Amino acid sequence: MNVYVRLTYRNLRANLDPISLFFEFIFPIFFIFGQGPALSGSVAPIAIGGGKFISYALFLAAGAVTLTVINSGTNAGTQLWYDRKNGMFEQVLMGPFTRAEYLLSIVFATLLIGIVSSLLVFGLALPVLGGSLSMGLAGIALTGVSLFFGTLFFGGLALALSVALRSSETFQIVSQFAFFIFLFTSTIFFPSNNAPEAIKVISLLNPLTYATDVFRAGLFGSYTSFVSIEMAALAIEAVVMFSVAVVSFRRIRV
Amino acid sequence: MQEEGGPAIKVEGLTRDFGGKKAVDGVSFEVGKSEVFGFLGPNGAGKTTTIKMLTTLLPPTSGSARLLGLDLKTEGRKIRERIGVVQQQDSFDQGLSAETSMEIYGLIWNVPRTERRRRIDELMKQFSMEEFRKKPTIDLSAGQRRRLQVAREFIHDMDLLFLDEPTVGLDPIARRGVLDFLKQKVKGGLTIFFTTHLLDEAEYLCDRIAIINQGRILEVDTPANLKRRFGSAKAVEFRVDARKPLELLSRIEGLDGVTKAAFDDGTAIFRASTARPEKVIPEIYRLADSESLEVSSIYVAEATLEDAFISLVRDGAGGEEGRRDGS
Numbered sequence: 001m002n003v004y005v006r007l008t009y010r011n012l013r014a015n016l017d018p019i020s021l022f023f024e025f026i027f028p029i030f031f032i033f034g035q036g037p038a039l040s041g042s043v044a045p046i047a048i049g050g051g052k053f054i055s056y057a058l059f060l061a062a063g064a065v066t067l068t069v070i071n072s073g074t075n076a077g078t079q080l081w082y083d084r085k086n087g088m089f090e091q092v093l094m095g096p097f098t099r100a101e102y103l104l105s106i107v108f109a110t111l112l113i114g115i116v117s118s119l120l121v122f123g124l125a126l127p128v129l130g131g132s133l134s135m136g137l138a139g140i141a142l143t144g145v146s147l148f149f150g151t152l153f154f155g156g157l158a159l160a161l162s163v164a165l166r167s168s169e170t171f172q173i174v175s176q177f178a179f180f181i182f183l184f185t186s187t188i189f190f191p192s193n194n195a196p197e198a199i200k201v202i203s204l205l206n207p208l209t210y211a212t213d214v215f216r217a218g219l220f221g222s223y224t225s226f227v228s229i230e231m232a233a234l235a236i237e238a239v240v241m242f243s244v245a246v247v248s249f250r251r252i253r254v
Numbered sequence: 255m256q257e258e259g260g261p262a263i264k265v266e267g268l269t270r271d272f273g274g275k276k277a278v279d280g281v282s283f284e285v286g287k288s289e290v291f292g293f294l295g296p297n298g299a300g301k302t303t304t305i306k307m308l309t310t311l312l313p314p315t316s317g318s319a320r321l322l323g324l325d326l327k328t329e330g331r332k333i334r335e336r337i338g339v340v341q342q343q344d345s346f347d348q349g350l351s352a353e354t355s356m357e358i359y360g361l362i363w364n365v366p367r368t369e370r371r372r373r374i375d376e377l378m379k380q381f382s383m384e385e386f387r388k389k390p391t392i393d394l395s396a397g398q399r400r401r402l403q404v405a406r407e408f409i410h411d412m413d414l415l416f417l418d419e420p421t422v423g424l425d426p427i428a429r430r431g432v433l434d435f436l437k438q439k440v441k442g443g444l445t446i447f448f449t450t451h452l453l454d455e456a457e458y459l460c461d462r463i464a465i466i467n468q469g470r471i472l473e474v475d476t477p478a479n480l481k482r483r484f485g486s487a488k489a490v491e492f493r494v495d496a497r498k499p500l501e502l503l504s505r506i507e508g509l510d511g512v513t514k515a516a517f518d519d520g521t522a523i524f525r526a527s528t529a530r531p532e533k534v535i536p537e538i539y540r541l542a543d544s545e546s547l548e549v550s551s552i553y554v555a556e557a558t559l560e561d562a563f564i565s566l567v568r569d570g571a572g573g574e575e576g577r578r579d580g581s
Contacts (some may be wrong), residue, residue: 095334096335
């Protein structure tokens with residue numbers, strides 16, 4: 001069996017708590033079936049580009065699917081953090097594996113969780129998204145690219161944090177705080193057009209904004225030239241963040 | 255399989271600096287095939303750092319080593335394919351049961367499924383782990399987790415095994431069980447590099463022992479030779495009913511050949527440390543006669559590996575030759 005398959009399987013079995021995964025899955029469901037429909041009547045239809053407007057329920061349902069990238073990304077940090085805490089990081093590296101293989105196996109496990117949970121949430125959101133979907137091959141590619149780079153960015157961030165922070169409590173609180181800032185300043189819950197200027201600027205640098213906007217453009221066929229800029233920015237940020245994670249990872253002292 | 259001829263480990267001038275401080279300072283030694291090589295030293299002596307270098311986890315600052323005929327610097331992966339390591343620290347998958355933990359470990363080592371199952375059953379029995387086979391590793395006691403950690407390493411094949419204090423936390427019966435299992439594996443051709451603070455354990459298991467202190471090897475020899483060469487603190491222990499034991503003690507200290515004397519109030523036993531008990535025993539009888547005392551029992555306490563270890567590490571008894579080159 002291929003070394004990546006073996007290590008990825010181990011990461012999925014050994015370091016991921018099914019209960020936490022379940023709640024990460026439940027979290028977006030709440031927005032799709034709870035908050036979205038509840039606020040839909042009081043929030044005016046939202047412009048998503050290309051002259052298209054969608055209801056708040058649709059806007060939030062699409063955002064909730066991209067929420068999975070941030071949850072999946074956190075898992076990357078958790079896997080590394082548990083392995084270091086439990087002595088398995090050294091144990092694996094004293095086996096017939098390289099650091100690169102180990103790191104990539106975490107990335108593969110994270111991407112796998114990201115893709116599967118996004119598909120599950122997307123499947124559950126279908127009754128809400130329903131006939132509003134306007135997805136061709138380009139749309140499928142856009143949604144896939146947004147989820148891939150989004151997961152890569154947040155996976156890289158969580159890996160870098162888990163290298164830097166050795167205490168469990170610090171890792172949890174710092175990653176939660178960082179991810180809260182990303183969520184709060186993204187376009188998952190509301191568009192940033194009417195936000196205060198400072199938040200608008202942060203939002204325009206936020207990879208979660210790009211991932212969400214690109215994902216929505218793919219779902220609803222609202223592709224514009226701005227979306228292609230956002231996609232490029234997302235890819236660059238994801239590659240940079242992943243490189244930071246690799247550098248931090250290489251510096252782990254055993 | 256190991257390379258034909260040549261030692262299992264050959265280390266020359268291996269050094270590791272941490273910010274200018276030498277944790278391991280130019281150590282050299284060889285370990286033969288199917289040998290159990292003990293690596294003993296006080297806390298912070300450089301034992302674990304040496305193991306980390308030899309298992310390719312930590313690059314040496316300088317020096318060289320060949321393991322199983324493979325170069326440490328350029329053939330790390332090939333080395334790792336043929337070694338096993340039981341770390342000093344705990345290593346376990348907290349989300350898994352003891353059995354699944356072994357199963358997954360076997361899987362990442364690419365052990366075929368049927369073989370994994372067979373070995374797990376065998377190791378579960380061998381290490382008396384049936385009772386906690388299905389228990390999550392996070393809920394195991396320290397001793398159970400340690401047994402699992404040692405047993406787990408035998409799920410895959412290896413030619414050379416590094417054991418860094420593998421019996422910490424084990425009760426005497428479990429400890430003896432692990433040591434006997436290791437002896438059996440050595441008979442089958444396994445080479446073991448072993449560190450421990452339990453010197454009786456080292457004496458029981460090791461063919462040769464290196465004593466390391468402050469990153470440098472002080473001596474390498476068989477346990478028997480180390481005791482003979484450095485366990486000079488033999489003692490003559492005897493009992494007399496002395497009315498004034500402290501006065502007698504000071505006269506014992508003055509006997510020719512006695513380096514140190516002590517008296518145990520509880521047992522009323524005198525202890526005279528000496529390198530020449532054959533000379534000191536007649537002196538003790540003469541002294542007792544002169545005081546009109548009767549020696550009710552007398553015997554020579556043999557030097558232990560602990561005596562030799564303390565003598566080497568604390569008193570620096572190792573020779574220059576030993577310091578320069580432990581091989």
